[in-house]
Amino acid sequence: xxxxxxxxxxxxxxxxxxxxxxxxxxxxxxxxxxxxxxxxxxxxxxxxxxxxxxxxxxxxxxxxxxxxxxxxxxxxxxxxxxxxxxxxxxxxxxxxxxxxxxxxxxxxxxxxxxxxxxxxxxxxxxxxxxxxxxxxxxxxxxxxxxxxxxxxxxxxxxxxxxxxxxxxxxxxxxxxxxxxxxxxxxxxxxxxxxxxxxxxxxxxxxxxxxxxxxxxxxxxxxxxxxxxxxxxxxxxxxxxxxxxxxxxxxxxxxxxxxxxxxxxxxxxxxxxxxxxxxxxxxxxxxxxxxxxxxxxxxxxxxxxxxxxxxxxxxxxxxxxxxxxxxxxxxxxxxxxxxxxxxxxxxxxxxxxxxxxxxxxxxxxxxxxxxxxxxxxxxxxxxxxxxxxxxxxxxxxxxxxxxxxxxxxxxxxxxxxxxxxxxxxxxxxxxxxxxxxxxxx
Amino acid sequence: xxxxxxxxxxxxxxxxxxxxxxxxxxxxxxxxxxxxxxxxxxxxxxxxxxxxxxxxxxxxxxxxxxxxxxxxxxxxxxxxxxxxxxxxxxxxxxxxxxxxxxxxxxxxxxxxxxxxxxxxxxxxxxxxxxxxxxxxxxxxxxxxxxxxxxxxxxxxxxxxxxxxxxxxxxxxxxxxx
Numbered sequence: 001x002x003x004x005x006x007x008x009x010x011x012x013x014x015x016x017x018x019x020x021x022x023x024x025x026x027x028x029x030x031x032x033x034x035x036x037x038x039x040x041x042x043x044x045x046x047x048x049x050x051x052x053x054x055x056x057x058x059x060x061x062x063x064x065x066x067x068x069x070x071x072x073x074x075x076x077x078x079x080x081x082x083x084x085x086x087x088x089x090x091x092x093x094x095x096x097x098x099x100x101x102x103x104x105x106x107x108x109x110x111x112x113x114x115x116x117x118x119x120x121x122x123x124x125x126x127x128x129x130x131x132x133x134x135x136x137x138x139x140x141x142x143x144x145x146x147x148x149x150x151x152x153x154x155x156x157x158x159x160x161x162x163x164x165x166x167x168x169x170x171x172x173x174x175x176x177x178x179x180x181x182x183x184x185x186x187x188x189x190x191x192x193x194x195x196x197x198x199x200x201x202x203x204x205x206x207x208x209x210x211x212x213x214x215x216x217x218x219x220x221x222x223x224x225x226x227x228x229x230x231x232x233x234x235x236x237x238x239x240x241x242x243x244x245x246x247x248x249x250x251x252x253x254x255x256x257x258x259x260x261x262x263x264x265x266x267x268x269x270x271x272x273x274x275x276x277x278x279x280x281x282x283x284x285x286x287x288x289x290x291x292x293x294x295x296x297x298x299x300x301x302x303x304x305x306x307x308x309x310x311x312x313x314x315x316x317x318x319x320x321x322x323x324x325x326x327x328x329x330x331x332x333x334x335x336x337x338x339x340x341x342x343x344x345x346x347x348x349x350x351x352x353x354x355x356x357x358x359x360x361x362x363x364x365x366x367x368x369x370x371x372x373x374x375x376x377x378x379x380x381x382x383x384x385x386x387x388x389x390x391x392x393x394x395x396x397x398x399x400x401x402x403x404x405x406x407x408x409x410x411x412x413x414x415x416x417x418x419x420x421x422x423x424x425x426x427x428x429x430x431x432x433x434x435x436x437x438x439x440x
Numbered sequence: 441x442x443x444x445x446x447x448x449x450x451x452x453x454x455x456x457x458x459x460x461x462x463x464x465x466x467x468x469x470x471x472x473x474x475x476x477x478x479x480x481x482x483x484x485x486x487x488x489x490x491x492x493x494x495x496x497x498x499x500x501x502x503x504x505x506x507x508x509x510x511x512x513x514x515x516x517x518x519x520x521x522x523x524x525x526x527x528x529x530x531x532x533x534x535x536x537x538x539x540x541x542x543x544x545x546x547x548x549x550x551x552x553x554x555x556x557x558x559x560x561x562x563x564x565x566x567x568x569x570x571x572x573x574x575x576x577x578x579x580x581x582x583x584x585x586x587x588x589x590x591x592x593x594x595x596x597x598x599x600x601x602x603x604x605x606x607x608x609x610x611x612x613x614x615x616x617x
Contacts, residue, residue, distance in 0.1 A: 020608065032589070034588075034608040045468070045511060046510070048472055049512055049516075052472075056603075057599050057602045057603060080470065082469060083469050083470075130509055144510040144534050145534070145537070146511075146515075146534065146541055148538070148597065149598070152602060152608075155602065156602070156607050158607075158608050159608075160592075162586065194503075194504055195504075198504075198530060198532070198533060199533050228504070228507070228533075284456075376509070377464075382466075395508065397460055398460075398461075399465075402465065404464075404484045
C-alpha cells in the first residue's frame with residue numbers, strides 16, 4: 001500500500017506526466033486513469049482489426065497521424081491472398097490518413113520503434129502486440145494493448161490505463177562468458193510467480209545494468225511479458241542516449257524518468273549476474289507453463305532447427321555473440337538447419353557491411369526477410385511434425401511457431417550457435433571457455 | 441443496458457490456456473472474421489472443440505487465462521462462438537483488457553468448486569461481478585472492477601463506450617486502499 005507522501009516509481013512518474021486530467025497531479029498504483037499517449041504501434045497482425053474498430057467507433061480522422069505507426073512484420077512476406085489483402089487494407093488506410101508505415105521487410109515493429117526514435121525516455125508508448133514492452137529498455141513506459149485500444153488512441157490520442165504496482169529487479173555483478181541477457185530473462189521468469197507479477201511492472205535497477213548494452217536491455221524488457229508483467233522499465237543512462245544518438249543521428253533532449261529514492265515497491269528480487277549459468281526453457285506439456293532449468297540438464301538433446309532472430313534474438317549483439325561461438329567451434333552440423341531473421345533492415349545492412357552476413361552464409365545459415373519470421377508461425381520456416389527447435393526468440397508455447405506438433409526450446413544466441421555446431425543442446429561455455437566442461 | 445445478467449453452462453478449461461490455443465495464429469493469416477474463425481475455437485487444445493459449444497456457454501478456466509499474444513481475435517472468436525462470459529482464477533492482463541473492450545464479461549474468481557456442465561448465473565453489482573452456481577447453490581464473489589472498466593463493459597465494449605461519449609471523459613478514481 002502506498003501513502004500520500006511516498007515517492008514514485010518510474011511507471012508512476014511517467015503515467016503522472018501523461019495523466020489526461022491535469023499536468024500537476026500525481027497518480028499512484030491502483031488508480032484508474034486516462035493518459036495522453038506519445039506514440040502507438042500496430043502490426044499487420046493487429047492493425048487491420050484496429051482499422052475496423054476505428055471505423056466502427058465513427059473515426060474519420062487520426063488525432064495525431066505522426067504518432068500512429070504501423071509495421072508490416074508478422075506477414076513478411078505475406079504468403080497467401082488473405083494476408084496480401086490485409087496488407088492492402090493497411091496501405092489504403094495509410095494513404096488516406098497519413099500515419100507512419102513500415103513496409104514488409106523493414107523489420108519487427110518493436111525494433112523499428114526503438115531504432116527510428118518512436119519510443120524515447122520518459123515517453124508513454126503502447127503497442128498492439130504483447131512484446132511492445134521492449135521499449136521499456138529506453139526508459140519509456142510501454143505495454144501491449146489490443147486492436148480496440150489502438151483504435152481508441154487513433155481516435156482520441158488517449159487511453160484508459162490502471163497505474164501498476166512495481167517490482168524492483170536489482171541486478172548486481174557481471175555476466176560470465178557464455179551467459180547472456182536471455183539467461184537473465186529466463187532466470188527472472190523462473191523465479192517470479194506469474195500470479196504475483198501479473199499487471200505489475202518490473203523496474204530494472206542496480207549497478208549490474210551499466211555493463212548491459214541497449215540490445216541486451218531490450219531482451220530483458222521484451223521478456224518481462226513472459227514473466228506475466230505489464231511492463232519492464234530501465235532508467236536512462238549514457239548507454240541509452242548513445243544508442244538513440246547513433247540510431248536517430250542526433251542527440252536527444254528527452255527528459256528521462258527516474259524513480260524517487262523512497263518509491264514504494266511491491267517486491268524486490270536480487271539477481272547476481274556473475275552467479276548465472278546458461279538456462280533453457282523446455283517445451284511446455286499439457287498447457288502447463290514452460291519449465292526453465294539449467295541448460296546442462298538437457299545437454300545432448302538432439303536439435304533439428306536452430307532459430308536466431310526477431311525482436312528478442314535478432315540484433316547485432318546477438319549475432320556477434322553467436323559468431324564468437326561459431327568461430328571457435330568450426331563447421332555446422334550437417335543435420336541442423338540454422339535459420340536467421342534479422343530484427344530490421346538496418347541490422348541486415350550492418351551484418352552485410354561488417355562481413356558477418358558472409359560469415360553466417362559460409363557457415364550454412366539461411367537468411368529470412370527482416371520481420372517476425374518463424375517466431376510466431378505466421379511466415380517463414382514453419383517446423384514440421386516432431387521437429388525439435390532451439391530458438392533465441394521469446395516464446396515457446398505449443399503451436400507457437402505454427403505447428404503444435406513441434407517442440408521449441410529457448411536459450412541464448414550463444415547456446416543456439418553451440419547447438420548449430422553439434423546438432424545437440426550444448427553448453428556454450430564448453431566452446432567459449434578454455435578447459436571448461438559443464439557437469440550435467 | 442445498465443447492468444449485466446448472464447446465464448449458461450460451465451465449460452471447464454485448465455490453467456495457462458494461451459491465446460494461440462484459443463485461436464491459432466496460423467488461422468488468422470487467412471481472415472480475421474470471427475464468424476469464420478469460430479470453427480477453429482480451441483482446436484489445438486481439443487480437436488473439434490467448436491462443435492461442442494452451445495450459445496451462452498461460460499468458459500471456466502484456471503490460472504493465467506489468455507496468456508501469450510495480445511491478439512484480440514482470441515476474444516472476438518469466443519464471442520462469435522456464442523460465449524459471452526469467461527470465469528478464471530486469474531487472467532493475463534492483455535486478455536482481460538481485450539475482453540472488457542469487447543464486452544466479453546471476464547470474472548476473476550475462485551473457480552475450483554465449479555464442475556463441467558454446472559448451470560451458472562453472472563450478474564453485475566456496483567463495483568464487481570458475482571457468480572451463482574445454480575447447480576450447486578454456491579455464490580462466488582468476483583474481483584472488483586474499476587468504474588471505468590464497468591462502464592466500458594456495460595456499454596458492450598470500447599466501441600459502444602466511445603460512440604456514446606465521443607471521447608474519454610475527464611475521469612479518475614482515488615487510489616485503491
